[in-house]
Amino acid sequence: MAVPLDARKLISYLQVLSLWILIVALPFRMGPLQYWIMIAAVVLFVLEYVANQRWRTWHWERNMWLYVAMIAYYLLIPIWQLWSDCYDPRHFAYTLENGLPLLVGGAVGIIGFGERVKLRPVCYVFMAGCVLISLYIMAGTGDGLAFFTHPRQYQSDTFKLARQELVNSHMMYNLYLNVSLVFALYLLQQKDVKRWVRVLVAVACVWTFYLLCITEGRIGLFTALLIGASFLLAFTYRRGKVLFGVVTAAYMAACVVLVSQHQRFGSDNVEHDPRWQIWEATIDIIKEKPLLGHGVCEAKEELTEKAVTGEGALQSFYAPRLNERNIHRLPHPHNAFLQAWCCFGIIGLVIQLSIFTIPLVMRPKKNRLYILMIVGCFVIQSITDIFFTPQPLLYSLSIMFFTLEQSRLPIKTEKNEN
Numbered sequence: 373m374a375v376p377l378d379a380r381k382l383i384s385y386l387q388v389l390s391l392w393i394l395i396v397a398l399p400f401r402m403g404p405l406q407y408w409i410m411i412a413a414v415v416l417f418v419l420e421y422v423a424n425q426r427w428r429t430w431h432w433e434r435n436m437w438l439y440v441a442m443i444a445y446y447l448l449i450p451i452w453q454l455w456s457d458c459y460d461p462r463h464f465a466y467t468l469e470n471g472l473p474l475l476v477g478g479a480v481g482i483i484g485f486g487e488r489v490k491l492r493p494v495c496y497v498f499m500a501g502c503v504l505i506s507l508y509i510m511a512g513t514g515d516g517l518a519f520f521t522h523p524r525q526y527q528s529d530t531f532k533l534a535r536q537e538l539v540n541s542h543m544m545y546n547l548y549l550n551v552s553l554v555f556a557l558y559l560l561q562q563k564d565v566k567r568w569v570r571v572l573v574a575v576a577c578v579w580t581f582y583l584l585c586i587t588e589g590r591i592g593l594f595t596a597l598l599i600g601a602s603f604l605l606a607f608t609y610r611r612g613k614v615l616f617g618v619v620t621a622a623y624m625a626a627c628v629v630l631v632s633q634h635q636r637f638g639s640d641n642v643e644h645d646p647r648w649q650i651w652e653a654t655i656d657i658i659k660e661k662p663l664l665g666h667g668v669c670e671a672k673e674e675l676t677e678k679a680v681t682g683e684g685a686l687q688s689f690y691a692p693r694l695n696e697r698n699i700h701r702l703p704h705p706h707n708a709f710l711q712a713w714c715c716f717g718i719i720g721l722v723i724q725l726s727i728f729t730i731p732l733v734m735r736p737k738k739n740r741l742y743i744l745m746i747v748g749c750f751v752i753q754s755i756t757d758i759f760f761t762p763q764p765l766l767y768s769l770s771i772m773f774f775t776l777e778q779s780r781l782p783i784k785t786e787k788n789e790n
Contacts, residue, residue, distance in 0.1 A: 375423040384488040387413075387420040391489065396501040398766050399548035401540045406762070414476060420486050430484070435775055438730040439481030442764060445723045446474040448716045449668055456667035462700035467668045470760040477768030484779045485772065494773050495559045498552040499576045506583055509534045524633070528586045546592025547753050547763070549580050550599060551770055554745045556580070557603045558774075585630060593634060595752050597627050599745055606741060646689035647706050647756060653678040653686055654705040658714050665717035672704070675714075679703045708754035724759070731771050735778040746770045 375383075390413040397409045421427070449467055453459070512534035513519055519527060532542070539545055556577045559565055565573075584596040601623060608619045657666065657674045666674060676699070679690040690703050705711040712724035728751050731743050750759075750767050757763075772779075 380423045383416065383420050383423045384486055387416040387486065388488045388493075390416045391485075392493075392497045395494070395497050395769070396505070398762050399501070399505060399540055399545050401544075402761050410476070410765075414480075417480060417483075420488075421483060424486055426484070426486060433779065435734045435778060436482050438727065438734065438771065439478040439768065441723050441726045441730060442474045442478035442481070442768060445712070445720070445727065446471045446478070448720055448723070452665065452667040452716055453669065456670055458667065458670035458673055460669045460673065460700065463672050464669055466700050467760075471764075473760070473762050473765035473768075477765045481768050481772055485776065487780065489773075489776065491773050491776055492559070492562070495555040498555040499559075499573060499580075502549055502552045502580050502583075503576055505539060506579070509538055512538045524586060528588055531583075531586055532588050542587050542589035542592060543753065543757050544763070546584060546587055546589045546595070547749060548766070549584055550592065550595045550749045551746060551766060553577060553580055553596065553599050554742055554749070554770075555773075557599070557745075558739075558742050561607075590634065591752060591756055593630065595749055597630070598748060598752070601627075602741070602745055602748075646686060649686035649689070650675075650703065650706050651710060654707070654710045654714055658710065661717065662713075663717050665713065665715050665720055668715050671711075671714045675703050675705065704758050706756055706758070708757065708759035711758050727759075727767075728754075734771070734775055736775065739774040739777075743771060743774050746774070 390409070394409050394413045397406050400406055449464075449471055453464060509531060510519060513530045515522070515530065519530065522530070535542070535545060556573050559573050560570060560577070581596060581600070584592050587593060604619055604623055605616070608616045653675060656678070657671060660666070660674075665671070676694070679686055679694065681687075693702055705714060709721060709724055712720035716723075728747055731747050732740070734740075734743060746767070750763065753763070
């Protein structure tokens with residue numbers, strides 16, 4: 373039975389609205405509200421797919437291999453558990469739950485979005501989300517406009533405390549800011565964007581960059597500097613060598629100043645970062661089963677044993693953090709590639725790498741610079757963090773938005789070709 377046209381339009385618009393709300397909710401710490409938003413978005417996605425009978429126009433395209441890889445990576449979790457002697461029900465359930473965005477993002481990527489989902493409005497939603505969430509955090513500091521009169525270190529510490537309480541850790545929040553910057557840079561490159569809109573987007577970019585400059589996170593600032601470099605160099609290179617040289621020199625000087633003023637970029641902080649010991653311990657575990665891996669439960673148990681019985685930075689880092697409340701989720705390798713290898717062996721590592729390499733050849737070609745910047749954000753993040761909730765969903769959605777045009781090309785038939 374066909375759904376009436378008005379009902380189909382209503383469902384389509386509700387699906388778009390739920391997607392926008394989901395985008396704004398992604399940087400927040402995952403909780404009941406975020407899960408309900410995700411569930412509502414998925415339900416409306418299915419309703420829109422059925423109401424508009426989109427299976428009639430569905431066709432396979434090579435871009436979909438990315439989403440197949442994401443689903444395959446999620447399925448490794450239960451498959452590897454089948455022959456593992458170690459089983460921790462809390463950690464296994466936690467890993468399955470945290471990996472759900474891989475499954476959801478992969479399924480949505482294969483099915484595709486309806487025609488109501490447009491790239492440009494999504495760009496505005498990302499930027500609006502950055503501004504509104506940051507103002508929400510600013511309000512939580514209790515300083516009002518006086519916040520900007522304080523020294524940079526005070527701003528950083530105060531913003532950090534409010535952000536941790538109200539939103540999320542600096543890793544996820546800064547990743548969201550950097551992804552939003554990519555969408556903003558896309559808007560600035562569109563010639564038909566009105567001047568006043570372009571000015572507002574530019575101001576939002578400056579504001580976002582300011583937030584990344586006062587963050588305690590090194591990775592967030594480093595990624596932002598690379599995004600800025602990619603955009604400026606690509607933009608100025610086509611406009612002459614002189615401009616390219618001047619902009620490059622000025623930007624490098626600014627980067628040196630920003631990095632030198634960030635206290636966590638100091639050599640002492642880098643050398644004594646506990647991640648070095650965590651990675652070393654993870655590599656030792658990988659050496660025991662380099663081909664097939666340990667599975668998520670055994671790998672976590674091995675790393676926990678090293679964290680409890682180990683010495684130095686590894687033990688001192690985890691000693692105050694491991695308790696009955698979070699023992700099922702800590703410790704972890706703090707590196708998505710080491711985690712894939714440790715848990716699932718060479719197969720897991722290859723699939724993880726393919727998740728980041730397939731987008732580099734995805735179409736349309738005109739958006740590859742932005743796709744490359746999105747991939748860069750997540751690769752840099754994955755070097756120091758794991759690729760789980762809600763990162764995979766943000767990743768797959770971002771790639772999907774920049775490949776919407778390709779997914780909506782007409783199906784090739786003999787009649788079309790003739």
